[in-house]
Amino acid sequence: MAFILTDTGALSGAGFDTIIDVRSPAEFAEDHIPGAINLPVLSNEERARVGTIYVQESPFRARKIGAALVARNAARHIEDSLMGFDGGWRPLVYCWRGGQRSGSFTSILQQIGWRAEVLEGGYRTWRRMVVKTLYDDPLPFRILRLDGFTGTAKTALLAEVAAQGGQVIDLEGLANHRGSILGDIEGDQPAQKGFESALVSALDRLDPGRPVLVEAESARIGSLRIPPQMWVAMRDSPRLVIEAPVAARAEFLAQAYAGLAADKSALSERLNKLRTLAGHDTVDGWLVLLEEGRLVELSASLVERHYDPAYARLRKGDESPVLDRLKSDRLDPAALKALAGRICDTLDA
Numbered sequence: 001m002a003f004i005l006t007d008t009g010a011l012s013g014a015g016f017d018t019i020i021d022v023r024s025p026a027e028f029a030e031d032h033i034p035g036a037i038n039l040p041v042l043s044n045e046e047r048a049r050v051g052t053i054y055v056q057e058s059p060f061r062a063r064k065i066g067a068a069l070v071a072r073n074a075a076r077h078i079e080d081s082l083m084g085f086d087g088g089w090r091p092l093v094y095c096w097r098g099g100q101r102s103g104s105f106t107s108i109l110q111q112i113g114w115r116a117e118v119l120e121g122g123y124r125t126w127r128r129m130v131v132k133t134l135y136d137d138p139l140p141f142r143i144l145r146l147d148g149f150t151g152t153a154k155t156a157l158l159a160e161v162a163a164q165g166g167q168v169i170d171l172e173g174l175a176n177h178r179g180s181i182l183g184d185i186e187g188d189q190p191a192q193k194g195f196e197s198a199l200v201s202a203l204d205r206l207d208p209g210r211p212v213l214v215e216a217e218s219a220r221i222g223s224l225r226i227p228p229q230m231w232v233a234m235r236d237s238p239r240l241v242i243e244a245p246v247a248a249r250a251e252f253l254a255q256a257y258a259g260l261a262a263d264k265s266a267l268s269e270r271l272n273k274l275r276t277l278a279g280h281d282t283v284d285g286w287l288v289l290l291e292e293g294r295l296v297e298l299s300a301s302l303v304e305r306h307y308d309p310a311y312a313r314l315r316k317g318d319e320s321p322v323l324d325r326l327k328s329d330r331l332d333p334a335a336l337k338a339l340a341g342r343i344c345d346t347l348d349a
Contacts, residue, residue, distance in 0.1 A: 001117045001118070002098070002117060002118045002119070002120040003016075003092055003117045003118065003119055003120060004120045005119060005120065005121070005125050005126065005129065007129060008126070008129045008130060008133060008200050008201070008204055009204035011033065011092070012204065012205075014092070015090065016090055016091060016092040016117075017085075017089050017090050017091060018037065018089070018091040018092070019033055019035055019036040019037070019091070019092045019094070020036065020037055020039050020091050020092065020093045020094070020105075021033065021036040021037065021038050021039070021040075021094060021095075021123070022038075022039055022040060022041045022093060022094070022095050022101050022102050022105050023038075023040060023094075023095050023096055023101070023123065024040050024042055024043060024044045024046075024047045025038060025040055025043065025044055026044045027096065027123075028040070029191070029194075030191045030193055030194060031123075031127070031191060031193035031194045031196075031197050032123070032194070032197070033094070033123070033126050033197065034197055034198060034201040035201075036094075039077040039081060039105075040073065041069070041070040041073045041074055041077075041095075041101050041104065041105050042066065042069055042070065042073065042101065043073075046069050046073075049065075050062050050065055050066040050069070053065060063100075066100070067104070070100075070101065070104045070105065071104075071108075074104070074105050074108050078108075078112075082109075085114065087113050087114070088115070089114050089115065090114070090115040090116070090117070091109065091114065091115075091116050091117075092116075092117050092118075092119055093105055093106045093109070093116055093117070093118055093119065094118065094119035094122045094123055094126075095122050095123065096122050096123055096124060097121060097122040097123070097124050098118055098119055098120055098121050098122035098125070099122065102118050102119070102122060103118055106118045126197070127193070129200075130193075130196050130197055130200050133200050133203070133229070134196055134199065134200060134227035134228065134229050134230060135227060135228050135229060136229070137229065138229060138232070138233070139203070139229050139230060139232075139233045140208040141203070141206065141208055141211075141212045141233060142211045142212065142237075143211070143212055143214060143233045143234050143237040144211050144212070144213050144214075144237060144238055144239070144240060144323070144346075144347065145213075145214055145215070145216040145234060145237050145238070145239045145240070145320075146158065146213055146214070146215050146216060146239075146240055146242065146343070147215075147216035147239040147240065147241045147242070147315075147322075148216075148241050148242035148243065148244075149243075149244075149249065149303070149307065149308055149311050150249070150253075150303065150307035150308075150310075150311060151244075151249030151250065151252055151253045151299070151303055151307065151331075152242040152243070152244050152249060152252075152331070153242070153244075153252050153331045153336055153339075154215045154216075154242060155170065155172060155173070155178065155215065156336055157242065157336055157339060157340055157343065158170050158213065158214075158215060160336050160337060160339075160340035161213055161340045161343050161344055161347075163340075164340050164341060164344050165344065166213055166340075166343065166344045166347050167206050167207065167210050167211065167212045167213065167347070168212065168213045168214070169199070169202055169203070169206075169212055169213075169214045170214075170215070171199075171214055171215060171217055171221060171226065172215060172217070172221055174190075174195060174198045174199055174202065175189055175190070175195055175221040175222060175224045176188070176189050176190060177189055177221050177222035177223075177224070189222050189223055189224055190224075192224055192225065195224050196227055199227065199230065210347070211347050213240075213343065213347060214234060216234075216239060217234070218314060219231055235320075236320050237320065238320065238321045238322070238323045239320055239321070239322050239323065240322075240323055240324055240326060240343060240346060241322055241324070241325045241326070242326050242328070242339065243325055243326065243327045243328075244327070244328050244329070244330075244331055245329060246300055246303050246304060247300070248328070248329060248330055248331045249299070249303055249331065250296050250297075250299040250300035250303060251296060251299075251331065252331040253295075253299035253302070253303070254295035254296040254298070254299045257295050257298070257299065258295060264290055264291065267290060268287060268290060271283055271286050271287060271290070272287075274306060277306065277310075278305055278306055282301075282305055285301070286298055286301060286302065289301065323346060324342075324346055326339055326342055326343070
């Protein structure tokens with residue numbers, strides 16, 4: 001039995017208990033349906049071997065070897081990962097195009113008595129729908145951008161707005177890249193396709209009848225590109241601008257950097273990359289402040305000598321409308337909660 005995917009949001013209401021991606025670990029790492037687990041019926045090496053035999057020797061021989069490997073790996077997954085499920089378990093299984101890998105594994109699961117189904121067209125069907133959403137069709141959302149100098153707690157405000165019931169998309173969170181000198185210091189970024197799948201999944205959870213708040217970004221977040229239709233929706237959207245004095249922003253940034261200070265080499269490496277822009281004397285001074293643990297002074301200097309000039313260059317010529325300028329002398333939790341409340345009022349207006 002095959003499940004026909006009509007749109008990317010259809011899976012959430014389809015009633016499947018588990019989504020199983022039986023592709024190789026490398027394929028899964030590049031992208032997969034959000035929430036899927038990886039139970040590969042061919043490893044990276046096995047998939048390459050079978051493919052080589054198919055092309056260089058014989059398709060029939062490749063299918064025989066592939067079938068033996070799939071059966072062996074399927075047995076291992078059943079023993080190691082699936083023994084705890086009862087007879088009512090209903091998984092959805094997919095591979096690259098809904099062919100032999102997913103068909104074989106699903107058949108085994110069905111013979112056991114589980115209500116397994118194959119995704120018609122496999123991962124390629126999912127990917128086509130992601131491309132349609134983010135590359136072809138205009139997004140059905142009214143976007144508002146949260147803007148402001150670095151250190152105005154925009155990411156924290158997104159989380160607080162969401163906690164107060166506002167609709168938000170944290171693009172930097174999906175891209176695993178916090179911008180500024182922090183970059184991808186928290187971990188590697190996903191592949192472009194993986195980022196896009198996560199974005200579509202986040203959009204599917206939103207109400208098109210309500211505005212969506214995103215952080216004002218450039219067209220790239222680290223190594224990733226904001227997909228075209230998302231960028232079009234963001235580019236000329238109205239902005240809510242957060243304004244706070246340098247002292248408050250420095251205090252906020254110092255708290256963000258505190259967790260990194262234990263590994264000074266990682267932050268030092270980021271600072272050293274700014275020598276061309278800021279100059280050797282300035283960066284040397286930053287490194288001294290870092291070494292001495294004077295994070296508030298370091299943050300204030302970064303704001304004045306790097307972040308604010310970079311922001312000014314980025315916003316030069318931006319004529320998109322400003323709905324409001326929200327000013328705060330503090331950026332502590334109480335102040336952020338109050339700012340988020342004002343933002344929610346604007347979103348609901």
